[in-house]
Amino acid sequence: MRIALVVSDFNCEVTSLMLERARAHAKLLGAEISHEVHVPGVFDMGLPVKRLLMRSDVDGVVMLGAVIKGETQHDEVIMAAAAGVAAELAVQFEKPVGLGVTGPGMDRMQALDRLDNAKNAVESVVRLVKTVKQLAE
Numbered sequence: 707m708r709i710a711l712v713v714s715d716f717n718c719e720v721t722s723l724m725l726e727r728a729r730a731h732a733k734l735l736g737a738e739i740s741h742e743v744h745v746p747g748v749f750d751m752g753l754p755v756k757r758l759l760m761r762s763d764v765d766g767v768v769m770l771g772a773v774i775k776g777e778t779q780h781d782e783v784i785m786a787a788a789a790g791v792a793a794e795l796a797v798q799f800e801k802p803v804g805l806g807v808t809g810p811g812m813d814r815m816q817a818l819d820r821l822d823n824a825k826n827a828v829e830s831v832v833r834l835v836k837t838v839k840q841l842a843e
Contacts (some may be wrong), residue, residue: 707765708740709831714771716747720817724770724806724824729747731825732754735832740764748773748784748807750813757782761828766802766831770824772817774811776821802834 709732710744713749715796732739740763743754748771758764769792788807788816796803806827 707737707832707835708763708785709737709828709835710741710743710761710764710767711739712743712745712751712754712758712769714746714748714751715744717772717814717817720772720774720808720814720821721770723818723821724772727821728768728770728806728824728828731828732832734746735828737828737832738780747771748788751788752795755791755803756768756795756799757787759795759803764801766804767805768806768824768827768831770827772808772820773807773812774817775809775811779810785810800838802831802838803833804828804831 729801751769755767758767771810775781792803792805792806806824806828810825
């Protein structure tokens with residue numbers, strides 16, 4: 707099984723740790739990370755995720771990012787957009803997209819407490835790849 711990771715470099719002190727956990731969990735589950743793509747922020751993930759899903763050597767994609775609350779509701783807008791893109795592309799390409807993006811409404815310490823969401827997103831993609839393949843038989 708080959709999965710790709712799309713990682714937001716914004717809040718990299720959090721996302722770099724998420725990336726480490728995602729890599730380790732993929733290895734534990736026997737999934738190969740075929741591609742690792744870094745993007746400026748969570749909002750920028752849609753196009754790279756779509757391009758990866760178009761590839762025959764990618765069975766699923768995991769999105770990794772941390773959307774931390776600021777002084778406005780910007781975090782809510784970004785999370786809604788990311789979740790919508792993930793769901794839409796998964797259905798369009800019939801491949802799982804794991805939403806390993808934490809937020810909205812959290813501070814930096816809460817983001818660090820949620821690093822395992824990266825592991826959970828990898829787990830979801832691996833399980834869904836297997837499920838979708840079974841349904842196709």
